[in-house]
Amino acid sequence: MTLNRLQHYHLPDSGNAVIDLLEKYPDEAMIVAGGTFVHGLAARGLVSHVEALIDVSRLGLNFVRTDEGRLWIGATTTFRELLESPEIAGQPLFGAIRDALSWPPPQVRNAATIGGCVAAACPFFDMPVALLALAGAVSAQGRSGVREVPLQEFYDGLFENTLKADEFVIDMSVPLPTGRAASAFAKLETNANDLAILNAAVLVSAGSGGTCDMARVFVGGGVGETPVRSRAAEEVLIGNALTAEHFVAAGEAARNEIDPLDDHRASAAYRKAMTAVYVQRVLEKAAARLRA
Amino acid sequence: MKELLTIEVNGERHEVAIEKSDSLARVLRDRLGMTATKRGCDTGGCGCCTVLVDGRAVYSCMTFAKAVGERKVTTVEGLVREGELDPLQQAFIDADAVQCGYCTCGMMMAARQLLDENPDPSEDEIRKGISGNLCRCTGYSKIVDAIQLAAAAGRPA
Numbered sequence: 001m002t003l004n005r006l007q008h009y010h011l012p013d014s015g016n017a018v019i020d021l022l023e024k025y026p027d028e029a030m031i032v033a034g035g036t037f038v039h040g041l042a043a044r045g046l047v048s049h050v051e052a053l054i055d056v057s058r059l060g061l062n063f064v065r066t067d068e069g070r071l072w073i074g075a076t077t078t079f080r081e082l083l084e085s086p087e088i089a090g091q092p093l094f095g096a097i098r099d100a101l102s103w104p105p106p107q108v109r110n111a112a113t114i115g116g117c118v119a120a121a122c123p124f125f126d127m128p129v130a131l132l133a134l135a136g137a138v139s140a141q142g143r144s145g146v147r148e149v150p151l152q153e154f155y156d157g158l159f160e161n162t163l164k165a166d167e168f169v170i171d172m173s174v175p176l177p178t179g180r181a182a183s184a185f186a187k188l189e190t191n192a193n194d195l196a197i198l199n200a201a202v203l204v205s206a207g208s209g210g211t212c213d214m215a216r217v218f219v220g221g222g223v224g225e226t227p228v229r230s231r232a233a234e235e236v237l238i239g240n241a242l243t244a245e246h247f248v249a250a251g252e253a254a255r256n257e258i259d260p261l262d263d264h265r266a267s268a269a270y271r272k273a274m275t276a277v278y279v280q281r282v283l284e285k286a287a288a289r290l291r292a
Numbered sequence: 293m294k295e296l297l298t299i300e301v302n303g304e305r306h307e308v309a310i311e312k313s314d315s316l317a318r319v320l321r322d323r324l325g326m327t328a329t330k331r332g333c334d335t336g337g338c339g340c341c342t343v344l345v346d347g348r349a350v351y352s353c354m355t356f357a358k359a360v361g362e363r364k365v366t367t368v369e370g371l372v373r374e375g376e377l378d379p380l381q382q383a384f385i386d387a388d389a390v391q392c393g394y395c396t397c398g399m400m401m402a403a404r405q406l407l408d409e410n411p412d413p414s415e416d417e418i419r420k421g422i423s424g425n426l427c428r429c430t431g432y433s434k435i436v437d438a439i440q441l442a443a444a445a446g447r448p449a
Contacts, residue, residue, distance in 0.1 A: 003313040007293075009358040032356070036336055039315070039354045043335045053312075055359055080348075105424025106405060107339065110348040111355065192423035193337055 008052040025052045034111040070173040075115025092182035092289035096130040096201045099185035115169045124195035129220035130185045133201035134174045142167035155226035181205035184285035196221030197266040200278040223260040230254035242287045251280035302370030316352035317341045328368040339425030342398035349405040368397040380442040389438035391429030
């Protein structure tokens with residue numbers, strides 16, 4: 001691996017110690033936990049400037065809990081810990097989280113952390129798209145305290161987030177809607193262990209007459225430098241019945257709205273075509289959960 | 293600059309000089325000479341470096357040695373107990389589940405976690421259990437057969 005300049009591997013035991021280290025190495029430090037992303041970056045020469053790794057896995061940030069009307073996920077909670085958590089089991093609202101976590105192989109689920117996956121700002125990852133659909137937020141701790149950053153304001157381009165130099169992610173949270181809501185996620189990939197060609201996640205809710213009163217539609221996996229929200233698809237859904245014809249129309253609307261990347265995994269044209277298919281599929285899946 | 297690391301592998305504690313950037317795979321192969329664990333892609337894409345850490349399968353190429361701490365590492369060398377092959381190892385032989393063999397050690401470690409947690413998996417569960425391990429020779433059928441054989445060997449007659 002290309003971590004040629006690495007001098008220090010720190011295992012701090014408190015948030016303040018992490019902040020001290022971030023200030024000590026303003027441009028040369030990288031936060032790690034599960035470590036499942038840094039080696040991929042290293043192989044591509046993207047971390048050759050890193051002199052210090054700050055491993056945050058001993059801060060006690062492995063937790064999943066519900067309070068104050070939100071689901072809270074500690075930053076170093078592994079994919080597996082969240083997937084096995086009773087807090088998200090069986091609930092239609094958290095369907096997208098369960099879907100996204102069931103895709104990676106066991107080796108990744110055992111090691112990768114939710115905070116790392118979110119903070120990495122890799123447009124091909126799955127969990128960020130699921131959490132964006134669920135209107136998730138990041139809690140960032142820095143010298144001046146903890147602030148909440150909505151995920152939609154957290155991403156700032158390829159591998160870029162809006163954390164300040166002295167901040168790191170301590171948890172993610174998702175609001176619990178008052179009405180009945182359901183979410184779903186799906187991923188298109190070339191093999192079981194590759195990054196997404198395309199992924200999609202939706203959150204929908206319906207009033208007593210079965211009319212959709214809220215929808216959030218996100219597409220990721222190479223449709224842009226960050227996941228993309230399809231307002232056009234949401235407009236098709238809101239005020240209409242959650243039925244197949246509207247799911248097809250929402251898929252078409254999402255396809256027409258995006259301008260995907262052309263890369264070695266897939267052409268932009270293929271990503272556009274598959275956006276229509278995958279938005280339709282996740283809507284069907286979420287609607288089925290809502291009816292169940 | 294190197295530093296000393298204490299690490300427990302297959303029930304034995306080792307003190308070994310490592311670089312801070314060393315992966316667990318590097319420590320196992322290059323520092324401890326335990327070469328059953330293979331290096332393939334070195335970026336968590338192929339699975340041939342899979343070992344168990346506290347019983348759970350991880351890619352040792354993506355695990356920093358410094359992060360292992362007090363946790364227990366198990367490699368293929370540790371599957372043999374008192375000269376007896378693990379039922380999985382015997383099943384891979386009996387099912388002819390090996391061609392070039394490069395993926396086999398990682399495949400068996402992923403399968404070990406699967407069977408430890410789910411002693412009677414369906415074919416679908418087996419395929420998901422080894423979904424993080426690539427094999428470019430076998431087409432996977434005989435590997436799935438071998439894991440089914442090992443599961444059957446573990447069931448009471």
